[in-house]
Amino acid sequence: MQRLFRKRIVLGVGGGIAAYKSAELVRRLRDQGAEVRVVMTQGGREFITPLTLQALSGHPVHLDLLDPAAEAAMGHIELARWADLVLIAPATADVMARLAQGVANDLLTTLVLATDAQIALAPAMNQAMWRDPATQSNAELLRGRGFHFFGPAAGSQACGDVGPGRMLEAEELAQRAADCFQVLDLTGQHVLITAGPTQENIDPVRYITNHSSGKMGFALAEAAAEAGARVTLVTGPVHLPTPDRVTRVDVVSARDMLAACEAAMPADVLIAAAAVADYRPEVVASQKLKKDPTKGDGLLLQLVRNPDILATLAQRADRPFSVGFAAETENLLEYASRKLKDKNLDLIVANDVANPSIGFNSEENAITVIDRELHENAFAQTSKGKIARQLIAFIADRLKRH
Template sequence: MQRLYRKRIVLGVGGGIAAYKSAELVRRLRDQGAEVRVVMTSGGREFITPLTLQALSGHPVHLDLLDTAAEAAMGHIELARWADLVLIAPATADLMARLAQGVANDLLTTVVLATNAPIALAPAMNQAMWADPATQANRQLLEQRGIRLFGPGSGSQACGDIGMGRMLEADELAHAAADCFDTGLLTGLHLLITAGPTQENIDPVRYITNHSSGKMGFALAEAAVEAGARVTLVSGPVFLPTPDRVQRIDVVSARDMLAACEAAMPCDLLIAAAAVADYRPEVVAPHKLKKDPTSGEGLLLQMVRNPDILATLAGREDRPFSVGFAAETENLLEYATRKLRDKNLDLIVANDVANPGIGFNSEENAVTVIDRQQRETRFSQASKGHIARQLIAFIADRYRQA
């Protein structure tokens, strides 16, 4: 269940008597470290109050599509991008029918259409409604589109009937949600990931660095573990917790990072997401450099090139499948393609860091992956966690083809 740690789950609550179980489901998801935002249909509010789910989730409950305050920031789009998983429990027959037809006439169905995250439904209805051919046709259509169904279960129902149609219990649904993050795509493989910035000392007090937060690299490490890999994460100075089941090695400078990566070799795959300083001061002052109050001149630093970590590792005899990152502020695809060629990479992930919504320190990203044949695959803006899982699936597929 550690697979739910720090996952972002949008929980949709439909209008069925089983909505009372949604409260316990929120607790179970949060107990496993997930962050939960609740979206309720108008019918759902008739069975359980938004205040209950707000208290349990720790966040205001989202209710209306045309909420003026929320829609000022395009709230339904923000929720759709935020989610790592959209789980609807209970999913009524009516809600399944609307989803099957692509109807978007309330907030929940609009979020479902707008999200790139996995979608799961926990059906809950009378046994005759579940068995009806129309419901079964909708079920098949939804599953064909990649939507997962958790249940339903069988047993006594609120109406007095006995049969299929009961919503699964909260513990069962929490386990099923965790399974959404266990792909097994990289089972048995060793993945080496670099993340964060490097720091190059000027003197004992000052250093040269960049704005990288390490969030993308750490999200990739977490996604790789979910995919079954053994992950070594070599990180520059960041303020992020170590993902579960990841071996983390902290470094400071570019030379430190190269040494740590070489010590971690061999590996099957390398993902170099770190923002490594290209240059360092030729001489590090032994004491703090003091400003000369009699001179109006600036400080002149002689800089030398740092080792190229990615090119060095991609050029080894035991070369891993190598994926680089190109963080650029202009001519993104041109510069990324050049880096792919010059560093002998299999794939490169191009990231426009000039865009404040997807650049350094942001919670979201949007990237384009370029391969050796210069084919481009774009991943639209979403949370870094979701982008990371998409990238890991894409990289695993290309690795298997290599």
């Protein structure tokens, strides 16, 4: 399993002669399945053209902090949130000094301050500059903040000197980047995931549903597949592509979803991310309902309870490790904890859908995971893809203990 598969890497290119290696690095990262977006400093553009890196990465190169066109497409904050790893190669003495001081005077340094991704530096400079006490002090300070350092290597340099300061070769940098990511081993595990809304028919034209987009469930399916699991994704009606190596089962109603889940059993892990309708019309009209002036302006629908999919599967004799979702608009942790107990779950994932930035149809999420001992584990707001990988890592760890 390639650790860089589908990882999102921002490659920062500083102003040094070693920038010529950045082109090969882009290719090496993409060969391992990573998606790469390049940010260049003004100095970096003097050594290698943005066009070269655009052609190799397959994406426009990001150059200026206050570029209106770039901000309209993927602004620096969005780029910071998008990244799983920010790798600066070459990282010059100037870039290191500005990062150490928290300076944000160009796109690259601003992005580093704004990101919650891992940050790695591949130093490249003259051996005397690398040995200078100021540079060493900056390196020590950045290491203390959690920055990874890839190199530098020692050897002959473009200026004719010999010593430490050479940027590592592209192949080794790609391997170091891969080592930043934890190997999530769910090999041989069958993970059953539900996603999206359900639809409960009123008549052939109308139905009851909710705002769920399915994005979180699909991100979890992708992350579980990356971890080596055999994944069955049971989804309500959504407009999302099926992740690679995932078996997708499309359903409409809550009863359809329960039947599909039962057919997919046994499973080692159940992640119930779907927003299942609690109620459905007791009677579904065979023809489209018409306005009836004799009955006034209202329409009365008699609703009945749908089966509780999560509770049903969690009560089975061959129950999987069961993870539920609690999408709430108030009393988030209280309601989630109650649901954990009532449905006999191993973990509950609580998220506040009243917050539009992390609610239904959003690209980001922020969650709190609660276990049987009511320990709370908070995951800060970031993209749903990142949240999914963090959650799969958490589940994989708990599954080993279980």
